[in-house]
Amino acid sequence: MSAALFSTAPRPIARVAVDMSLPHLDRPFDYLVPEKLAEVAQPGVRVRVRFAGQLRDGFILELGEETDGLRSLAPLERVLSPEPVLKPEVARLLRAVADHYAGTFSDVMRLAVPPRHAATEKAEPPELPAPALDPLPGSPFDHYPTGPEFLAALGRGQSPRASWQVVPSHSDAGDWARGLAAAAHATLSSGRGALLIVPHARDLVRLRETCAEMFGEASFVTLSADDGPAARYRAYLAVSRGHVKLVLGTRAAAYAPVHDLGLVALWDDGDDLHSEPRAPYPHAREVLALRAQQAKCATLFAAYHRTCEIELLLERRWLHPLALDARVQRRLAPAVRLAGDSDWALERDPLAQAVRMPRQVFEVIRVGLAAGPVLVQVPRAGYLVVLVCAECREPVRCPHCHGPVRAGSARVSCDWCTRPVTGWRCPVCDHTRWRAPVIGAERTAEELGQAFPGTKVIQSQGDRVVDRIDDAPALVVATPGAEPEADTGYAAAVLLDAEILLTRADLRASEEAHRRWINAVGLVRGGAEGGTVIAVGPTDAVALQALVRGDPGGFASRELADRAAAQVAPAQKMATIEGPLPALAEITDELTNHDSGGLLPETERPRDLEVFGPVELPRPASADEPVGRLTLRTPLDQAGLLTTALSDAVSVRSAKKLPGALRVRVDPVAVS
Structure with a gap:
């Protein structure tokens, strides 16, 4: 028998990040570099390897030498491209992001590195001139x-x-x-x-x-x-x-x-x-x-x-x-005020805090149109977004399928079956009239067009977003985030239905409302050019008061103090887990039961972990069993322990092939 079979000489190996999202396999794997691939098998290149009997793609993270020549390593099947597209510093970042969010390297890698386009890779690269770095006249x-x-x-x-x-x-x-x-x-x-x-x-x-x-x-x-x-x-x-x-x-x-x-x-x-x-x-x-x-x-x-x-x-x-x-x-920004915010304003218009568009709104629009375009921000798209009984406020439902009913400019119809709704009668109080507590951007544009005849009305919402307008006088009715930019800025802006943004069932409702309003303010000309903004909403709301003061820093400081008192993100580390209720119960037991002899050592569990839930969620049509959400909370100094414990717990379930897919979110954006 040949002595080469028993050789202990070091062999070149490649540590490969295989493209698969199984948590318990979230680590590099060693592969032997064949002599024919030694020149092109470099860190950062795409390769194909055999893993568990299947061919899978991956990236070489680093090269090394095997010290134990008795190990049996599978060879690299092929190098898909000699282009090193995954740099070592980016690979370290991907690992840090995966650990921070209790995810896998492979999932982050798919977000970071675009799919290969062979023709583009082989083509002659275009000429890219160096940037001109002439001294700036100002900034x-x-x-x-x-x-x-x-x-x-x-x-x-x-x-x-x-x-x-x-x-x-x-x-x-x-x-x-x-x-x-x-x-x-x-x-x-x-x-x-x-x-x-x-x-x-x-x-x-x-x-x-x-x-x-x-x-x-x-x-x-x-x-x-x-x-x-x-x-x-x-x-x-x-x-x-x-x-x-x-x-x-x-x-x-x-x-x-x-x-x-x-x-x-x-x-x-x-x-x-x-x-x-x-x-x-x-x-x-x-x-x-x-x-x-x-x-x-x-x-x-x-x-x-x-x-x-x-x-x-x-x-x-x-x-x-x-x-x-x-x-x-405040001097550089446009002047911001609230409708009905003083006794003098209420004397002029006693209904300023009761109606949707008080007299001050029309005055701001009239003055603004004389100088240029005017922006009107409305929180909801559509016409009459919601219909309720005019007597008892019971939501109007379709008599055929019980779906939600909305009103367009031409007819009232069901959102689900699209049938027109006629002859409606409230099942609670037998009333026959309805009203709209929430009015959308389309209805607002229609009302303002009637109030200012001859004025151009532009709508920007949903899939009909206008990117830019000129300086001609016009009324621009837009939903948050869809506001077009004006060439020299808006002469004025109106923020309608502020209470709708403030009353959303979300931890970040006030912060998000303030962000949407101040972004609209940023499209208006400065105070020196006569720019003005009026908001219609509760005058005692903290977010609106901060908007008037022009103090986003003070608002953020107070909001963070409130969250620290309530022990919620970002003052505390939070994570949510969604999935079948039996799987959530198993995760809860693994994270909290210190006497169960679980797979997670007690030293690797957060000491002050709090678990809320699980709360049952509406079951998707594809789900065979009830689903819910688990919310976890721990002090910031134990954040690393929480993400590590989550990763380990999910990895154990993956290794055991336990049923029930789980969705883990660390630092969730929306917390309701």
């Missing part, structure tokens, strides 16, 4: 006390971390896109790369236009799912190969392999589009914070508002404030 940071110092630190190659409280106005001080581009300019001048993340495709268009004007066309790339597979992969390759150092994009671009990364920046971290809807549900803000910590690069989180998560980072001094004094901000 929005010039209006802020510490703004020039921040840019100077970036230019010197330092790594400051700041929360930029942007003035909510359509002015130079409120030009967030130019501010992010100026921060990238200073970073690029120091020889480092920059990564700028925005929540929405419309924001990306604005940022791209600003960067093209500042740096020149084609001197940077954008990474967005809307670009299509070929364009996205082409841009990713340009970044991975080091051909560009400035990257703009939406949430998935947070993992872009920028060479010599010097700055990560994020606009509007409170927008729910920054939260990934696929497992393990990472948030772009947390991804960039983890990346900044690992890469020791500068950080800039910018927004008109301030979330509790940013306030917590400020209080811990991980971030430093870059903001104006509240009095200066």
Whole structure:
């Protein structure tokens, strides 16, 4: 028998992250590198391996030598591409994100690295000129006390971390896109790369236009799912190969392999589009914070508002404030007031706090239309969104299928069976008339069109979003997030039905309402140009009062203090688990029963873990058994123990092939 069979000489091996989401197999696996693949089998390349009898794709994380020559290792089947698209620093980030969210490396890897496009990979790369780095004549940071110092630190190659409280106005001080581009300019001048993340495709268009004007066309790339597979992969390759150092994009671009990364920046971290809807549900803000910590690069989180998560980072001094004094901000921003907020206003209009559109609203619209377009923000799309009995407020249901009934501009019909509803009679009080407690954007546009005949009315909502309008006088009725930008800003804005946003059954209702309002305020001309905003809602609401004061920082501080008193996120670490009730009971027992001799050692369980639930949820049509949600809470200093315990518990269930799929969310965006 040949002596080669018993050789103990080291053999080259590749540690491969196999593309599979089974939690108990969330680790690299060793494969022997055949001699014929030794040249192309490098860290970061895509490979195909045999795992459990099946061929699976994966990435080589690192190469090494096997010290135990007696082990039997399967060889790499093939190298799918010699292109190293998974850089070591990105792989470390993926691992950190997976651990932070109690997920798997494979799930995060799918979010970070776009699918291969072979034709694009083999094509000649396009010419990408270096960005023009001419001295800037000025920037929005010039209006802020510490703004020039921040840019100077970036230019010197330092790594400051700041929360930029942007003035909510359509002015130079409120030009967030130019501010992010100026921060990238200073970073690029120091020889480092920059990564700028925005929540929405419309924001990306604005940022791209600003960067093209500042740096020149084609001197940077954008990474967005809307670009299509070929364009996205082409841009990713340009970044991975080091051909560009400035990257703009939406949430998935947070993992872009920028060479010599010097700055990560994020606009509007409170927008729910920054939260990934696929497992393990990472948030772009947390991804960039983890990346900044690992890469020791500068950080800039910018927004008109301030979330509790940013306030917590400020209080811990991980971030430093870059903001104006509240009095200066009120002077630069448009004037904001509430309908019926004084005795004088109530004397003029006694029904100002009772009607949907009091006299002050029409006065603001009339004056605003004389100077330009006027924005009217309505929380709901549609016509008459909900119908109830005019006598007892019982919801109107379809007499045929008992589905919800809504009114359009032409008829009243059922949402489910689409049949027209006629001859309705309340089953509770026998009344025959109904009313609409909530009026949508379409009905609002119709009413305002009648109140201001001859005025152009533009609607922007749902799948009919208008991106931009000119400066001609017009009434723009839009839902939150669908407001078009005006070339020189709106002359005025009206925020209707504020109580609808405030009364949502969500922990973040007040914070989200304030964010949507202040984002609308940011589209209005500054106070020096006569910009004005009026909100219709409860005058004693804290979020509305903060909007009037122009103090998003104070509002965030108070909101965080309230959450700390209530022991909820982000003052406490929270996680939710959804799945079949029997599976939730097993997870609860594993996490809480210290005397059961479970698979999790007591030292690996959070000491102060609180478990709420499970609460039964509406059963999906595909579910064979009741489903529910479990909510977990622990102090922040035990956050690592909670995520580790969750990962281990889910891994044990996966290894045992126990029935019942579970959905784990750490730091859930919505907590109801």
